[in-house]
Amino acid sequence: MRNHASALLQTGKVNQLVARTGRGEMVARDFFQRDPLSCARDLIGCELNWSSCAGLIVETEAYNAIGDEASHCFVRPSARAFVERNQAGAAYVYFNYGVHWMLNVLVKGDENGFVLIRALEPTRGIALMRKRRDVHEVHQLCSGPGKLTQALAITGRHDEMDLCGKENHCFRERLQPIQVIADERIGIRRSAHLPWRFTLRDSAHVSRKVPSSRARVEGSVEVTDKICNGIPRLSLGMTE
Numbered sequence: 001m002r003n004h005a006s007a008l009l010q011t012g013k014v015n016q017l018v019a020r021t022g023r024g025e026m027v028a029r030d031f032f033q034r035d036p037l038s039c040a041r042d043l044i045g046c047e048l049n050w051s052s053c054a055g056l057i058v059e060t061e062a063y064n065a066i067g068d069e070a071s072h073c074f075v076r077p078s079a080r081a082f083v084e085r086n087q088a089g090a091a092y093v094y095f096n097y098g099v100h101w102m103l104n105v106l107v108k109g110d111e112n113g114f115v116l117i118r119a120l121e122p123t124r125g126i127a128l129m130r131k132r133r134d135v136h137e138v139h140q141l142c143s144g145p146g147k148l149t150q151a152l153a154i155t156g157r158h159d160e161m162d163l164c165g166k167e168n169h170c171f172r173e174r175l176q177p178i179q180v181i182a183d184e185r186i187g188i189r190r191s192a193h194l195p196w197r198f199t200l201r202d203s204a205h206v207s208r209k210v211p212s213s214r215a216r217v218e219g220s221v222e223v224t225d226k227i228c229n230g231i232p233r234l235s236l237g238m239t240e
Contacts, residue, residue, distance in 0.1 A: 023047065024173030029164040031171075032088035032105060036062040036113035039105075041182075041198045045174035048120060049167065050152040053129060055120030055142050057171075058200040059207060061185045063104075065112035069190035073113070082160070083112050089164035093149075093156055100146025103154050105163055105171075118145045118186075118197070121205040144207040183210040 027046060032039055040062035047056050065073040065083055072079035072094070082092060083106065092104040092114055104114040120142035122129055129141045129151040142148035149155070163170055179201040184192060186208060199206045 024175050026167055027164065027171040027173055029087070029089045032107050032164070033109035034107065035109060035111040036064055036107045036115055037196060039107050040115045040196065041180055043105075043115060043117075043171065044180045044198050044200050045176065045178040047123060047172040047174075048117060048152075049170050049172055050154065051125075051168055053122070053125030053152050055122045055124075055148070055152075056200075057117060057119075058121050058203040058205045059117075059119035060198050061116040061118055062196040062198075063114045063116065065114075068113070068194075070185065070188040070192070071113060074190075082106070083108065086160055087162070089162060091158050091161040091163050091169075093154060093159040095156065096146065101149040101155050102145045103149055103158075116145060117148065119143050119199075119203075119206045120148050120151075121203065122151070139204050143205050147207075181210050 024047060031042070040060040043057050043060050045056060045058075047054055063071040063073075065071060065080070068074060073083065079092075082090075086092075086106055088106055088108040090106040092106055094102055094104075096102045103117045105117070107113050107115060122138055122141050126138060126141070130136055132153060133141055133147065133151050135141055140147070141151050158169075161169060181199045181201050182195040183197045183199065184195055185197045199210055
């Protein structure tokens with residue numbers, strides 16, 4: 001089953017997949033009332049719905065609010081204040097190195113932190129994404145956090161937006177069984193050894209492929225599993 005789903009994703013036939021299975025229900029707030037690692041892993045395969053565009057999430061990174069030197073909360077009082085005044089599921093959007101906007105979602109529960117949305121496989125609004133990015137190749141439209149925010153026209157005006165409130169800006173549940181790969185995060189110097197980057201196995205839409213020597217399958221999620229309260233707990237083997 002995984003091979004079939006991955007083949008569809010890798011060859012860009014995801015629109016056929018979505019058309020056949022329909023659209024998942026909107027992800028509820030309690031999904032984000034857990035911990036960043038579980039949320040980052042479980043968002044893989046979900047759909048990010050953003051106005052007239054959408055895409056399957058194929059790459060994420062987790063950032064803990066406490067003890068993670070790569071997290072904004074470690075060095076920025078403004079990020080800690082953001083966590084305090086917002087509820088789980090809020091969008092945390094910041095301008096990275098004065099070049100790209102970055103979309104994160106706030107997690108507040110067993111542990112607080114953020115999940116960075118790193119890459120999507122476009123499913124809807126592809127023509128508009130191409131126009132915004134001035135790129136034709138579908139695999140390059142959202143294959144990085146800065147690319148996807150440009151493709152979806154996400155900017156600082158979306159900071160603190162509730163992503164669990166309205167269907168035009170939300171996440172939708174995954175509908176297919178998948179396998180998730182854990183690897184080291186990208187573009188950071190501190191806490192860089194932690195395997196807190198998650199990707200959809202065999203996806204051609206990720207920002208950077210995981211070297212086979214480091215790839216670790218975190219587990220399969222069957223189509224009948226729910227991604228909220230009833231999801232099986234997979235052993236992440238993480239270190240703090």
